[in-house]
Amino acid sequence: MLLKTLTESFGLSGNEKEVRDIIIAEIKDYCTTIKTDRIGNIIAFKEGKPNSKRIMVTAHMDEVGLMVKDIDSSGLIKFIPVGGIDKRILVSKTVLIGNDKIPGVIGAKPIHLQKRNEWSNALNMSDLYIDIGAKSKEDAEKYVNIGDYVAFDSKYTEFGDNLVKAKALDNRVGCAILIDLIKNIEDISFYGVFTVMEEVGLVGAGPAAYEVDPDISIILEGTLCYDIPKLDSHMIPTYIGGGPAISLVDRTTVYNHKLRDRVVQVAKKNNIPHQFRKTAMGGNDSGRIHTSRDGSLTTTISVPCRNIHSPVSVMSLEDYNNTSKLVKALLYDFDEEGYNEF
Amino acid sequence: MSNLELLKLLSNHNGISGFESTLNEIIIPYFEKYADKVTIDKLGNIIALKKGSSSGESPKIMIAAHMDEIGLMVNDIEENGFLRFTSVGGIDPRTILGQEVIVHGKEDLFGVIGAKPPHLQDANEQNKAIKMKDMTIDIGLDCAKVKELVKIGDSITINRSLIELKNNRVAGKALDDRAGVVAMFECLKELSNLNHEADIYFVATVQEEVSMAGAITSTYRINPDIGIAVDVGFGTTPELDKADSLDLGKGPGITLGGNIHPGLRKKLVSTANEYNIPHQMEITVGPTGTDARAIQITREGIPALVLSIPLRYMHTSVELIDVVDIKHTGKLLAFFIKEISNENLEGLLCY
Numbered sequence: 001m002l003l004k005t006l007t008e009s010f011g012l013s014g015n016e017k018e019v020r021d022i023i024i025a026e027i028k029d030y031c032t033t034i035k036t037d038r039i040g041n042i043i044a045f046k047e048g049k050p051n052s053k054r055i056m057v058t059a060h061m062d063e064v065g066l067m068v069k070d071i072d073s074s075g076l077i078k079f080i081p082v083g084g085i086d087k088r089i090l091v092s093k094t095v096l097i098g099n100d101k102i103p104g105v106i107g108a109k110p111i112h113l114q115k116r117n118e119w120s121n122a123l124n125m126s127d128l129y130i131d132i133g134a135k136s137k138e139d140a141e142k143y144v145n146i147g148d149y150v151a152f153d154s155k156y157t158e159f160g161d162n163l164v165k166a167k168a169l170d171n172r173v174g175c176a177i178l179i180d181l182i183k184n185i186e187d188i189s190f191y192g193v194f195t196v197m198e199e200v201g202l203v204g205a206g207p208a209a210y211e212v213d214p215d216i217s218i219i220l221e222g223t224l225c226y227d228i229p230k231l232d233s234h235m236i237p238t239y240i241g242g243g244p245a246i247s248l249v250d251r252t253t254v255y256n257h258k259l260r261d262r263v264v265q266v267a268k269k270n271n272i273p274h275q276f277r278k279t280a281m282g283g284n285d286s287g288r289i290h291t292s293r294d295g296s297l298t299t300t301i302s303v304p305c306r307n308i309h310s311p312v313s314v315m316s317l318e319d320y321n322n323t324s325k326l327v328k329a330l331l332y333d334f335d336e337e338g339y340n341e342f
Numbered sequence: 343m344s345n346l347e348l349l350k351l352l353s354n355h356n357g358i359s360g361f362e363s364t365l366n367e368i369i370i371p372y373f374e375k376y377a378d379k380v381t382i383d384k385l386g387n388i389i390a391l392k393k394g395s396s397s398g399e400s401p402k403i404m405i406a407a408h409m410d411e412i413g414l415m416v417n418d419i420e421e422n423g424f425l426r427f428t429s430v431g432g433i434d435p436r437t438i439l440g441q442e443v444i445v446h447g448k449e450d451l452f453g454v455i456g457a458k459p460p461h462l463q464d465a466n467e468q469n470k471a472i473k474m475k476d477m478t479i480d481i482g483l484d485c486a487k488v489k490e491l492v493k494i495g496d497s498i499t500i501n502r503s504l505i506e507l508k509n510n511r512v513a514g515k516a517l518d519d520r521a522g523v524v525a526m527f528e529c530l531k532e533l534s535n536l537n538h539e540a541d542i543y544f545v546a547t548v549q550e551e552v553s554m555a556g557a558i559t560s561t562y563r564i565n566p567d568i569g570i571a572v573d574v575g576f577g578t579t580p581e582l583d584k585a586d587s588l589d590l591g592k593g594p595g596i597t598l599g600g601n602i603h604p605g606l607r608k609k610l611v612s613t614a615n616e617y618n619i620p621h622q623m624e625i626t627v628g629p630t631g632t633d634a635r636a637i638q639i640t641r642e643g644i645p646a647l648v649l650s651i652p653l654r655y656m657h658t659s660v661e662l663i664d665v666v667d668i669k670h671t672g673k674l675l676a677f678f679i680k681e682i683s684n685e686n687l688e689g690l691l692c693y
Contacts, residue, residue: 076580086460088472092437092658094505094513103505105513105662107655109581111434112631119434122471127581131654131662133507135591143508157442159452160482165442226459228478229421237462281461306480310440312454314480 002026003176003320004156007166010096012082012149013062013200016040020061023175023194027182031192041208042194048187055190055334056214057181057327058205058285059174059221060198063167064309066090066150068097068130071141075134077104079150081125083199088122089310095130098148104130152311162317163240169305169313171198174220177303177324181331188331198285202252205285209292216259216297216334218327219286222315223247223277223302234278238304240316243273244323247300249280252287256297263299263330270329272322277302301327345524345668348372349504349512352520356444356499358413358430359552362386365409369523369546376530377544387560388546392530396539401687403679404543404566405529406557406633407522407573408550411515412657414438414498416445416479423488425453425479427498431551435474437658442501445481447492452501453481500659510665511590517661519550521651521668522572525594528672529679536676539683540567550633557633561640567687568606568645569637572671575624575650577662588652591664593620594671595650601630601638603645605690610647610678619674624650645691649675 011019023042028034032047042061064083071077077097081087091108106128109118130150134140154167166172175194182192191212197203209217223245224237238245246263247255267274277300286298303323306314348368357365369388374380377390388409394400412431419425425445429435438455445451456479457472479498481488504514526544533542543564547556550573561569575595578587588595596610614621626648629635634646649671654662682690 072580074578074580084460086468088436088468089440091439092655092660093440094502094660103507105505105507105655105660107579107660107662108434108437108658109579110576110656111432112656113576113582113586114434119436120471120473122469123436129580131507131513131660133509133511133513133662135509139508154442157452160480161484161487163480163482165452165454224459224461226462227422228424235462279462307440307454307456308459312440312442312456314454314456314482 002179003172006172006175007156007168010151011061011063012065012151013197015149016061016196023179026179030183037207037211039204039207040196041204043208043211044182044192046182046190046192048189051189051334053215053334054213056193056212056217057178057190058193058195058217058219059178060171060195060285061175062197062199064199065152068144068146068148068150070146071137073137075136075140077130077140077144079130085309087125090128091123093311094153095150096153097144097150102132102143104132106130154311163314164317165312165314167311167313169315170222170308173222173303173315173320177220177327180324181327185328185331190331195285202285202288206288206292209289213293214296217289218330219284219298219300221284221300221302222305222308224279224282224308225304225306237279238275238277240304240306241318242275243319244326245275245277245302245304247277250283252283253290253298255299259297259299266329266333267326272326274326345528346665348527349521349524352523353504353514353516356446357410358497358499359410359549361497362410362548372527373530373544376534383560383563385556385559386548387556389560390544392533392542394538394540396684401540401682401684402564402566403540403682404545404561404564404569405526405675406545406547406571407526408519408633409523409546410548410551412551416492416494416496416498419485419488421485423483423485427479429474432657436471439472439477441659443479443498444501445492446497449491451481451491453479455479502659511662512665513660513662515659515661517653517663518574518656521574521663525572525651525668525671528669529675532673532676533679536680538680540679542679547633554633554636557636558640561637561644565641566644569634570647571632571634571637572649573632574653574656576656577652577654579654588622588624588650590652591666592622593667594674595622595624595652597624597626597630597648597650599626600628601626601634602647605692606645606647609681609690613678613681614674617677620670621674
């Protein structure tokens with residue numbers, strides 16, 4: 001299954017090659033043109049009927065993780081984060097290092113030797129290290145180099161009622177939906193763009209948008225979800241099972257409300273469950289895209305993911321399917337009347 | 343089958359304190375291959391007897407390694423189907439955030455432990471550890487379905503497969519103290535090639551992590567002349583004092599201190615030296631955190647020893663050991679046992 005392959009492959013920000021190769025192999029026979037640009041973005045064009053607007057659909061390929069920064073004399077490996085990682089989720093996890101995917105574990109001081117108040121403080125990243133079983137610095141250097149990327153070790157697992165657990169759902173879920181669009185939409189012209197380094201500062205999106213020069217962009221994402229009971233509903237960013245989440249505003253974009261209303265209309269017309277993303281926190285490639293050249297319109301449509309940026313992100317396959325449906329419906333909608341006003 | 347294969351089976355299998363019986367199907371067939379008799383007592387301890395060669399009254403030696411592991415237990419079901427939970431045994435709550443779990447309900451159910459994402463927290467909250475009471479387990483089912491399959495009191499374990507690292511080192515959950523169970527098996531195998539006078543009782547004990555209940559009752563029943571706990575000791579890592587920890591790969595720690603019979607301990611060290619078995623010393627002045635603590639004060643008192651397999655990251659789901667230390671531990675136990683006879687026992691136990 002594509003989502004399994006995509007989430008289990010490695011593509012930390014700046015090191016997206018493995019993911020990029022998978023995507024290119026998947027879509028190359030379905031594109032009119034396809035290229036990898038100078039910074040690693042994939043820019044694919046699919047020609048259909050002529051379209052009054054230049055449409056771009058994007059998803060970032062990269063995922064958060066760690067990078068080796070030092071190896072100590074006993075062969076233990078120190079690291080720095082790549083992208084936004086909550087330091088608290090790292091302890092007692094398994095990881096894979098470098099292109100050879102050397103297994104390692106992030107240990108912790110035994111509880112028996114801790115003072116009671118140590119429990120209440122988060123461990124700093126500088127206190128943590130990866131153990132690959134090496135006996136010395138020289139021994140570790142046979143397998144690991146400074147600068148190696150470190151990914152979470154997490155298998156794609158379906159569980160419960162149509163849910164999936166995986167790493168990197170942010171944003172392989174967007175990649176999977178975009179691949180599916182490129183394969184299955186026949187009669188609409190659009191650009192499909194897979195960007196690099198979103199997680200370290202929306203790096204790839206700017207140059208890609210500059211090159212494509214879109215009028216309207218749809219940014220596909222995996223987004224925050226925290227839907228526990230007894231929380232006021234305005235505090236819940238998205239619900240699992242609530243359908244695609246349509247962004248209102250985040251740290252990088254105030255989304256064009258006319259376009260947003262149109263997205264909602266299309267969802268309603270096609271009976272696709274949908275919800276708003278009710279937090280202003282976070283941000284995505286839209287920030288760079290809508291301000292590229294002389295500006296353009298963007299909308300971000302996301303699949304809700306619990307425990308985002310962790311090895312155990314969780315999403316609903318139903319939300320995935322409904323997001324895919326909504327984006328397809330939107331692409332066909334661009335053919336309809338009403339877009340000249342944008 | 344190799345020690346590593348048995349260790350993998352045991353580590354990947356689940357049995358928190360009070361829920362150990364699922365391990366019987368693995369442990370019993372292994373021990374039955376070399377033991378004369380295997381029984382299970384009322385609390386669930388597995389007791390394997392290997393008879394000695396003595397024609398008359400044999401000395402009795404009991405070896406204990408606990409088969410239970412630390413874990414979690416369901417204590418509430420939320421209206422959206424999320425589970426709330428508490429811990430069984432000593433768990434640092436920081437080590438369970440973002441873990442995959444198996445909830446042992448009517449069937450085994452996959453789930454993940456989540457909490458409030460950092461994007462929704464204040465900056466100062468992010469330097470505080472998340473408390474267990476603020477975590478939830480998501481098994482992906484609605485409340486009604488959850489209630490069909492899960493009840494309050496069901497056990498939960500971390501979903502972790504043993505990982506093979508470099509240099510014979512492995513990491514996984516429950517190596518405390520399933521590594522000790524494997525060391526007992528290694529000893530049992532070794533004994534089948536040795537002549538020993540003593541009757542040996544190998545006990546895979548229950549509930550060490552919460553009360554040592556298994557050691558208390560099995561020691562009473564066996565009433566051994568010598569009791570030896572095989573457990574794990576703190577492996578050396580940067581945040582621990584070198585003097586308080588054991589190096590991996592350099593053999594078991596032999597404990598010194600009040601919990602340990604000095605005469606027997608001397609014999610254990612001299613045996614290790616005689617047979618060139620690597621070993622290290624470990625000091626605990628009072629009662630140890632092992633089954634030996636219970637063994638020593640059973641009935642009118644029983645001379646006790648402790649062997650510790652060096653283990654890093656104790657009570658996490660990535661406990662890490664060097665498999666060679668299991669071999670050294672099993673071998674040292676077997677050669678020590680061989681040295682014990684009716685003739686020298688009294689002398690060894692003399693103060």
